[in-house]
Amino acid sequence: MTVHLKSENRLADWSTQAQGMERAINLVMVGQETAVRLLCIATFARGHVILEGNVGVGKTTLLRAAARTLGGGYERIEGTVDLMPSDLIYHAYVDTNGKPQVAPGPLLKHGESLAVFFFNEVNRARPQMHSLMLRVMAERSVSAFNREYRFPHLQVFADRNRVEREETFEIPAAARDRFLMEIEVEAPQDREQLYELMVDTRFHDADKLLDQVPAGTVDYRELNAIARTVQDGVQTSKAILDYAFDLCRATSDPAAFGIAVPDTDMTRLIQAGVSPRGMSFLLRAARVAAWLNGRDSVMPEDLHEVFLATVAHRIFFRPAYELRRTEMAKDLIDRIMRSVAAP
Amino acid sequence: MSRSCAGRLCLWTVLIACFVLPVVYAQAIVDFRIATPRNFGYTIGDRITHEMHLVLAANHSLDSAALAKTGRINRWLEIAGTNVEIRNRENQVRYHISIDYLIVNAPREPASITIPQHEFTILGDTSSSSVFLPEWTFGMGPIASSGAEDVLILQPDRRPRSIPVIGRQLRLRTLSLILGGLLIYLAYLRWVLPRIRRERFPFSVALRKLRHLQRSECTPATYRRGVQALHAAVNAAAGQVIFSVNLCALFAAHPEFRSLESDLSQFYSRSRDVFFNNAAVAQPESSLQELIDLCSRCRTLERSYA
Numbered sequence: 001m002t003v004h005l006k007s008e009n010r011l012a013d014w015s016t017q018a019q020g021m022e023r024a025i026n027l028v029m030v031g032q033e034t035a036v037r038l039l040c041i042a043t044f045a046r047g048h049v050i051l052e053g054n055v056g057v058g059k060t061t062l063l064r065a066a067a068r069t070l071g072g073g074y075e076r077i078e079g080t081v082d083l084m085p086s087d088l089i090y091h092a093y094v095d096t097n098g099k100p101q102v103a104p105g106p107l108l109k110h111g112e113s114l115a116v117f118f119f120n121e122v123n124r125a126r127p128q129m130h131s132l133m134l135r136v137m138a139e140r141s142v143s144a145f146n147r148e149y150r151f152p153h154l155q156v157f158a159d160r161n162r163v164e165r166e167e168t169f170e171i172p173a174a175a176r177d178r179f180l181m182e183i184e185v186e187a188p189q190d191r192e193q194l195y196e197l198m199v200d201t202r203f204h205d206a207d208k209l210l211d212q213v214p215a216g217t218v219d220y221r222e223l224n225a226i227a228r229t230v231q232d233g234v235q236t237s238k239a240i241l242d243y244a245f246d247l248c249r250a251t252s253d254p255a256a257f258g259i260a261v262p263d264t265d266m267t268r269l270i271q272a273g274v275s276p277r278g279m280s281f282l283l284r285a286a287r288v289a290a291w292l293n294g295r296d297s298v299m300p301e302d303l304h305e306v307f308l309a310t311v312a313h314r315i316f317f318r319p320a321y322e323l324r325r326t327e328m329a330k331d332l333i334d335r336i337m338r339s340v341a342a343p
Numbered sequence: 344m345s346r347s348c349a350g351r352l353c354l355w356t357v358l359i360a361c362f363v364l365p366v367v368y369a370q371a372i373v374d375f376r377i378a379t380p381r382n383f384g385y386t387i388g389d390r391i392t393h394e395m396h397l398v399l400a401a402n403h404s405l406d407s408a409a410l411a412k413t414g415r416i417n418r419w420l421e422i423a424g425t426n427v428e429i430r431n432r433e434n435q436v437r438y439h440i441s442i443d444y445l446i447v448n449a450p451r452e453p454a455s456i457t458i459p460q461h462e463f464t465i466l467g468d469t470s471s472s473s474v475f476l477p478e479w480t481f482g483m484g485p486i487a488s489s490g491a492e493d494v495l496i497l498q499p500d501r502r503p504r505s506i507p508v509i510g511r512q513l514r515l516r517t518l519s520l521i522l523g524g525l526l527i528y529l530a531y532l533r534w535v536l537p538r539i540r541r542e543r544f545p546f547s548v549a550l551r552k553l554r555h556l557q558r559s560e561c562t563p564a565t566y567r568r569g570v571q572a573l574h575a576a577v578n579a580a581a582g583q584v585i586f587s588v589n590l591c592a593l594f595a596a597h598p599e600f601r602s603l604e605s606d607l608s609q610f611y612s613r614s615r616d617v618f619f620n621n622a623a624v625a626q627p628e629s630s631l632q633e634l635i636d637l638c639s640r641c642r643t644l645e646r647s648y649a
Contacts, residue, residue: 239618297620301588338583343571343618 031188047180071216072115549576
């Protein structure tokens with residue numbers, strides 16, 4: 001009982017910190033409350049995040065703000081077509097004495113204190129890079145210089161813009177599945193907010209803007225412990241587990257749940273639904289959502305809050321529909337949430 | 344019996360002079376023959392025709408006043424008509440006389456009836472003479488056989504012959520059939536179909552299920568099934584899955600349920616506790632009854648606004 005109460009108190013303390021982190025990011029992000037909330041959920045679920053959206057909607061600013069609130073080592077790399085895995089591991093140069101030197105690359109530079117690795121325009125990098133990231137994300141470790149480097153606090157943020165498709169490399173399914181969430185970032189729809197972004201000089205200089213974000217709102221070294229406590233502390237009833245299971249199954253066989261998308265052959269729509277890893281990620285994210293919502297049990301709305309971001313990028317459509325993935329996934333998930341009953 | 348038939352059946356009896364000579368003068372009558380039909384098998388309504396062929400010498404004629412007059416001649420017979428044909432040829436006068444007797448009565452038993460003798464007067468220049476059509480007896484029977492009393496009593500009138508109306512009847516029956524079918528179909532649309540539909544309304548289905556659950560042993564599991572039944576009804580009514588956070592979607596689809604907003608909110612709150620917070624079901628029986636009451640109210644609204 002004492003242990004339980006202690007755990008509850010710690011969860012409450014951390015919840016305050018998490019809300020502080022969310023508020024801090026929202027200070028510099030206008031009209032991105034949903035994306036900020038999802039990013040916070042991913043952070044406390046210890047999951048990697050990929051942001052997708054149009055150019056100039058604030059993806060990078062959002063990730064930088066999140067990294068600042070966590071503190072710890074922060075590295076950023078731009079995805080380019082000639083970027084190779086070694087570029088992340090080491091950096092070769094000639095020093096002032098004219099001697100060739102090898103220095104740790106961005107991935108190794110901070111050692112175990114690396115908290116956020118920001119991979120900008122990830123889809124511009126070659127598949128070799130995706131393979132490296134796959135391992136880093138899955139195992140939080142990398143082999144270099146005849147030894148293994150571990151990054152216990154690492155969270156990978158990646159982003160890609162959806163405007164340009166030329167000279168890009170689609171992230172393989174296995175790598176996509178490693179991301180806990182794919183968060184869509186849209187420009188604010190509210191006229192006042194858009195207007196504010198245009199005229200308020202505060203938003204014209206991103207570096208100055210980010211200085212306003214309190215650094216280290218949450219100690220990145222505590223994140224793993226917080227995540228474990230949240231996962232252990234937030235309850236999931238049999239009914240909610242069944243519901244989450246049905247939601248995931250519906251992504252594989254929507255027709256079995258009576259779900260139909262207009263002008264779509266439902267028997268030929270899905271190539272693969274949510275993987276078992278995706279199922280567990282969904283539940284993990286839902287527990288964090290419930291915790292951030294001040295509950296000690298997961299409710300259907302917690303699942304709904306994270307369902308699209310956690311599941312959409314794990315559904316693989318057949319080629320005929322893959323080109324319309326963004327709209328199709330959103331529509332399908334909306335229909336799943338409106339069709340699968342609980343209890 | 345027709346004349347031709349009578350002619351086929353009768354035997355020509357030629358009465359030659361040996362019969363008539365005693366009563367006529369040989370000089371006046373050149374030829375005299377009588378033809379009668381069969382003398383049996385008659386009954387009321389039959390006709391008997393006697394034909395007489397008489398040839399007279401010149402200067403003689405038959406007294407037309409002596410010809411048989413139409414009318415009743417006795418209890419059994421009447422003369423229905425007399426026809427006389429006269430032709431003059433080679434100083435002779437030829438008479439063809441036919442007398443048509445109608446049988447106007449019927450005996451109770453078979454009987455012999457006699458047509459009485461008839462006398463014809465022949466007029467000469469200076470004198471007159473007679474020729475006789477002798478009496479003639481024939482057998483006549485009753486209409487019905489003796490002893491068959493039932494046929495003697497008054498029989499009902501014969502039914503009038505029916506007009507051939509089969510075509511009309513067929514059309515009438517077909518039309519009646521179509522109209523009947525149409526009426527049945529309209530009744531089905533007006534009363535039966537709405538009733539069937541009402542019974543398939545979500546809350547009607549849920550209420551039946553809840554009452555069925557109520558009849559079984561009431562346990563927390565039974566109560567949970569009842570809650571699920573009511574959830575299913577709400578979802579079906581709204582056309583989407585409804586949770587406590589989107590109850591407004593139900594009211595948007597069916598504003599009539601807004602009057603039950605507080606009850607439905609309580610129901611969803613209770614459901615969350617039971618299903619998602621693992622709360623215990625303290626009194627499943629009364630809780631199930633509350634579900635039935637709520638479902639019943641929902642069904643009333645559902646039917647009112649259908």
